[in-house]
Amino acid sequence: MARMRTTKQHLKQLLQGARWRDHLEEIAAGGMSSVGPLFSFLLLGPRTMHRAAAILGATVARLARDEPEAARTVIRRFMWHMNEESGNIGWGIPDAFAECLAASPSLAETYHRILISYIMDLGHDDNFCDNDVLRRSCFWAVGRLAQARPDLCAAARPWLIRGLEDADSLCRGMAAWALGQLPPELMDAPALRRLAQSGNGDVCEIYEDDHIREARVDDLARAALARDKARDG
Template identity: 70%
Template sequence: MPRMRSAKQQLKQYLQSPQWREHLDEITAGGAAHVGPLFSFLLLGPQTMHRAATALGLTTARLAEREPEAARNIIRRFMWHMNEESGNIGWGIPEAFGESLAASPLLAKDFHRVLASYIIDLGRDDNYCDNDLLRRSCYWAIGRLAQARPELCVAARPWLRKGLEDKDVICRGMAAWALGRLPPDLMDAPALRRLADAGHDESCELFDGDRIYEKSVSGLAREALERVVPAGTA
């Protein structure tokens, strides 16, 4: 047991180090043995959580190359944590889900529709995440997958566009950020322009692959709109 605690503490130190990315090969080489500790780090502060999600995603992707069913079981574990019946809130789970699919073509192919389902509100018999705080992470996770595999997220575009009018203002900004990761589409412009002009200065927390940074809701909409309609062309 002391040895296990020591290993977990070492992983935590790696992730909280400024040079954390230099340790990713060592972390992912631990395979299934490191999955549990990385799960527990998803409950830590935003920066450590995102770094743990990155490490867990890469670990899961590497495992998928050798033991695909074991990797699928990790994704199913994410899905269980997102299920209200599990009794969990799911903090950090969408981020880890998105990172795993971004890192693994196999897992992305199998589970990208599940990830998108968390923002699809059909009114009944759906998988929609109705926790506002957690749904913010779902939008981010879809955007993260879109960075790596945009072709798998195009079908989510109408729901991301709908997210620009989400009841939660921060969700609107996260939806705008995710739309900005997809190939430009003029159909996005009207909704993005409305949000850009709304003057929402609430801050969204985003992760740039290393650190947390903040952008305003309307600022993210303006950035996404700029990709669709470059300045001087409208």
């Protein structure tokens, strides 16, 4: 038990250091012994949580290559934490789920529909995330996967568009950011334009390049529109 606490504290120090990426392969090589501590770090502050999610992604991608069933066990653990029956609120889980799928082509192919399902409100018998705060992470997660594997996220587009009118203001901003990670599509412009012109000054926290940046909801919509125009030429 004492050795486990020491290992966990060591990993935490590496994760919170400025050169944390230098240790990514070392931690990932720990396989399942690294997974438990990294899971616990998902409950820490935003930057540490995202770093833990990124290293979980590298760790699980390595497991998917060398120990496929172990990798699937981790993904099933994510799914259980996102299930209301688990009694948990899955803080950090969508973020880690997305990083794993971004890092592993085989896991992405198998599980991308599950990740997207957390923003799909079908009205019944669905995986839609009812917790507004956690749902913001679900939108971010879809955007993160879209950065790495846009082809697998095409089916998320109509649900991201619906997210622009989410009951939660910050979910609307995160949906706009996520749409901006997909290839341009002209049908997105009207909904994005409405949000861009809404005057919504609520502030989202976006994790990018190991930084947490703050951005207004309407600014995120304008940025998505600008990226579409730039990519359209």
